[in-house]
Amino acid sequence: MNPLPAIDLDTLVDRLVQLLRTPSPTGDTEAALTTVAGWLREMPQVTPAFTRKGALIVTLPGRAASAPRAVTAHVDTLGAIVKEIKPSGRLVFDRIGGYPFFAVNGEYCTIATADGRRYTGTALLVKSSVHVHREPVKEKEWKIEEMEIRLDAAVNNAAETRSLGIEVGDPIAWDPRTVVTDTGYVKSRHLDDKAGVAVLLAALKALADTGATPTQRTTFHFSNFEEVGHGAAAGIPADVTELIAVDMGALGEGQQGDEHAVSICAKDSGGPYDLGLRRRLVALAKAHGIRYKLDLYPFYGSDAEAAVRAGGDYRIGLFGPGVDASHSFERTHRDALLASTQLLLAYLLDD
Ligand SMILES: [Zn+2]
Numbered sequence: 001m002n003p004l005p006a007i008d009l010d011t012l013v014d015r016l017v018q019l020l021r022t023p024s025p026t027g028d029t030e031a032a033l034t035t036v037a038g039w040l041r042e043m044p045q046v047t048p049a050f051t052r053k054g055a056l057i058v059t060l061p062g063r064a065a066s067a068p069r070a071v072t073a074h075v076d077t078l079g080a081i082v083k084e085i086k087p088s089g090r091l092v093f094d095r096i097g098g099y100p101f102f103a104v105n106g107e108y109c110t111i112a113t114a115d116g117r118r119y120t121g122t123a124l125l126v127k128s129s130v131h132v133h134r135e136p137v138k139e140k141e142w143k144i145e146e147m148e149i150r151l152d153a154a155v156n157n158a159a160e161t162r163s164l165g166i167e168v169g170d171p172i173a174w175d176p177r178t179v180v181t182d183t184g185y186v187k188s189r190h191l192d193d194k195a196g197v198a199v200l201l202a203a204l205k206a207l208a209d210t211g212a213t214p215t216q217r218t219t220f221h222f223s224n225f226e227e228v229g230h231g232a233a234a235g236i237p238a239d240v241t242e243l244i245a246v247d248m249g250a251l252g253e254g255q256q257g258d259e260h261a262v263s264i265c266a267k268d269s270g271g272p273y274d275l276g277l278r279r280r281l282v283a284l285a286k287a288h289g290i291r292y293k294l295d296l297y298p299f300y301g302s303d304a305e306a307a308v309r310a311g312g313d314y315r316i317g318l319f320g321p322g323v324d325a326s327h328s329f330e331r332t333h334r335d336a337l338l339a340s341t342q343l344l345l346a347y348l349l350d351d
Contacts, residue, residue, distance in 0.1 A: 001287060001288075002349070004206075004288060004342055004345045004346060004349070005206040005207060005209065005210040005212050005345060005349075006206060006209070006210065007202055007203075007206050007338060007341050007342065007345070008202065008205055008206070008209070009202070009334060009337065009338055009341075011202070011205065012198050012199070012201070012202040012337055012338075012341065013180060013186065013198075013334060013337065015039065015198050015201055015202075016186065016194060016195060016197075016198035016337070017178055017180060017186070018035065019032060019035065019036070019075070019194045019197060019198065020176045020178040020186075020188045020189075020190055020191070020194050021176060021178055022035055023079075023110060023112070023171075023173030024075050024076055024077055024173070024190075024224075025076065025077055025078065025079020025080065025081075025096055025097075025171050025172065025173050025174075026076040026077070026078075026079060026096050026097060026224070026225055026226075026227045026228050027076075027079070027081070027096065027171060027225075028079070028112060028171035028173070029054065029075055029076045029224040030054070032075045032194075033050070033054070033055075033056045033075055033222060033224060036048075036056055036075060036197065036201065036222055037050075037056055039201055040056075040058055040201075040204070043204060043205065043208040044208060045060075045061075045208075046058050046060070046204070046208070051234060051235040052234075053224070053225065053234050053235065054224050055221060055222060055223050055224050055225075055231070055232075055234070055235045056075075056221075056222040056224075057219055057220065057221050057222070057235055058204075058219070058220050059217060059218070059219045059220070059237075060204075060207070060213075060214050060217065060218050060219075060220070061213070061214075061217055062213060062214045062215055062216040062217040062218060063213050063214070063215055063216075064215065064216055064217075065216065065217040066216070067216050067241040067242070068216050068217040068218070068219070068237060068239050068240050068241060069214075069216045069217070069218045069219070069240060069241065069242045069243070069244070069348075070218065070219040070220075070221055070236050070237065070240045070242070070243045070244070070314075071200060071218065071219075071220055071221070071243070071244045071245075071246055071344065071347075071348075072220075072221040072222075072223050072231070072232045072236070072243065072244070072245050072246070072303050072304065072307070073193050073196030073197045073199065073200045073221075073222060073223065073245070073246045073247065073320075074193045074196065074197070074222070074223035074224070074225075074226030074227070074231050074247070074303055075193070075194065075197050075222050075223065075224060076223065076224045076225060076226055076227050076228075076231070077097070077189070077190040077192070077193075077194070077227065078095075078096065078097035078098075078099055078174065078189070078190065078192075078227060078327060079096040079097065079171060079172060079173055079174065080093040080094060080095055080096055080104075080109070080123075080171075080172035080174070081093065081094050081096055081169060081170065081171055081172060082111065082166060082167065082168050082169060082170040082172065083144070083168065084168065085158040085161050085162060085166065085167075085168065086148065086158065087157060087158055088156070088157070089151065089155035089156050089157050089158060089160050089161040090148045090149060090150055090151065090161075091111070091121070091148060091149040091151065091161070091166070091172075092144065092145070092147075092148060092149075093123065093144075093147070093148075093149055093172055094144065096227065096228065097227035097228065097327070098227075098327065099327040099328070100141055100142075101141065101142040101143075101144075101146070101147050102141075102142060103327060103328045103329075104123045104174055105123060105124065105125060105142075105147070106122065106123065106124065107122070107123050107174050107175060108120060108121070108122055108174075108175040109121055109122070109123060109149060109172050109173060109174050109175060110172070110173050110175070111149075111151075111166055111170050111171070111172050112170060112171050112172075112173070113164070113165035113166055113167070113170055114165065114167065114170070115165050117164065117165050119151055119152065119153055119164060119166060120151075120152045121149040121150055121151040121152055122149065122150050122152075123147060123148075123149050123174075124147065124148060124149075124150055125142065125146055125147055126145075126146055126147065126148050127146070149172070151164075151166075174189055174190075175189070176188045176189045176190050177189060177329070184333050184334040184335065185259070185331055185332070185333050185334075186331065186332055186333070186334070186337075187329070187330070187331045188330060188331075189329070189330060190330070191248060191321075191323045191326075191330040191331070191332050192247070192248040192323055192326055192327065192330060193226065193246075193247045193248060193320070195248060195320065195321050195323065195332055195336075195337060195340075196245075196246040196247050196248065196320050196321070196340075197222060198337065199246050199320070199321065199337060199340045199341045199344060200220055200222070200246060200344070202337075202341045203341050203344045203345050203348065204220065206341070206345055207345075207348070212349060214348040214349060215348065215349055215350060215351055218348055219236065219237055219240065221235050221236060223235075223303050226247075226302075226303045226306070229301065229306055230306055230310070231303045231306055232245070232303035232304065232306050232307040232310075233306045233307060233309070233310035234310065236307050236312055236314075238313075240312075240314050241314050241315065242274075242277060242314055242315050242316070242317070243304050243307055243308075243312065243314050243315075243316050243317075244277075244304065244316070244317045244318070244319070244344075244347065245302040245303045245304035245316070245317070245318045245320075246318075246319060246320045246340065246344060247302050247303070247318060247320045248263075248320050248321060248322070248323035248326055248330075248332075249261075249262070249263020249265070249293070249295060249297075249319070249320050249321060249322040249323060249336075250263070250295065250297040250298075250300055250323070250326055251263075251322050251323065251324045251325075251326070252324075254298075255295050256293045256294060256295050257293040257295045257322040258293065258322050258336075259321075259322045259323070259324055259331060259332050259333040259335070259336050260291060260322070260333050260335035260336055260339075261291040261292055261293045261322055261335070261336060261339050262285070262290065262291065262292045262293070262319050262320065262321060262322070262336060262339040262340040262342075262343050263292070263293050263294075263295050263319060263320060263321070263322050264278060264281050264282060264285070264292055264293070264294050264295070264317075264318075264319045264343075265278075265295060265296070265297055265300075265302075265317075265318040265319060266278055266294055266295065266296055267296045267297075268296065268297040268298075268300035268301060268302065268305075268318070269297070269298070269299055269300055269301050270301050270302070270305035270309075271305075273304070273316055273317050273318055274315035274316055274317060276315070277315045277316070277317040278317055280347075280350070281317055281319060281343065281347065282294065284343065284346040284347060284350055285339075285343055285346070287346075288342060288343075288346050290339050290342045290343050290346065291335065291339045292319075292339065292343065293322065302316075302318050304316035304317065304318055319340065319343055320340055321333075321336035321337050321339070321340045322336045323336075
């Protein structure tokens with residue numbers, strides 16, 4: 001067995017940070033995908049192309065094309081959208097993707113208008129001030145009407161807010177709060193799944209830097225609608241025999257995974273992943289000394305499942321860096337990013 005190509009982990013983390021700081025709520029992902037396309041164009045013999053739905057794909061020739069493969073990671077993230085402009089001039093927002101309102105209470109955000117302007121604001125409970133409202137804090141799921149976005153603009157009514165160019169349907173991006181600690185942690189919203197995108201990019205760079213060729217022709221698919229369930233439903237070549245989603249490992253009570261390993265998923269809400277493929281991934285991790293953990297994810301769906309539900313006739317697998325507090329204040333570690341990239345390279349170069 002050949003050793004894996006060297007991985008440029010510092011570049012991986014730098015690109016991850018840049019991606020995390022480029023807003024890309026589902027439905028407004030063009031800037032982030034343009035950034036990814038720019039990095040892909042730096043690699044020789046790589047020609048990125050956009051699908052009609054806006055996903056980005058590149059295909060690497062393999063040493064064979066008898067059983068082509070594909071890997072996918074998604075650049076779209078949780079976000080929100082302007083639902084109403086209130087008589088006060090503040091905004092009612094609807095959520096994009098699955099998360100409880102308490103996960104964004106107090107979060108800063110940016111609203112993107114149709115004419116390209118950007119406004120900042122804060123998501124708050126309507127009754128936030130303790131000097132005015134003395135309702136006991138209840139442990140419950142807040143309703144949409146209990147929250148609003150306070151704009152950082154001197155507006156007091158809906159007409160003034162509209163005069164800023166803000167309208168129903170404008171995308172809202174949550175501040176990622178990205179911090180890289182000197183202990184190797186990456187703290188940020190949206191590590192799901194920009195960490196996976198950074199892993200794909202790092203594997204591509206390792207192949208380009210060393211001139212290594214994948215075993216099979218392999219398509220890299222950068223998805224833009226995963227958080228709403230149909231990202232990879234299109235864009236995977238029909239002759240692919242295996243599709244791997246590189247997406248976050250879910251951590252918490254009852255889970256084996258951690259922020260220092262790649263999580264390999266055996267089953268999630270959509271059912272079991274392909275048994276043979278999953279066991280091959282485990283064997284590759286063992287053979288290369290890659291830190292891995294096996295897990296089931298109780299409430300989780302992946303783009304690999306979206307693709308087979310859309311009719312894809314291939315075996316599917318799922319692995320990715322362990323991410324703590326997913327869809328909330330997420331965190332992972334360089335160790336997990338490295339282990340995930342190693343496993344991806346091991347898979348790409350495995351016979
Ligand atoms: Zn994800």
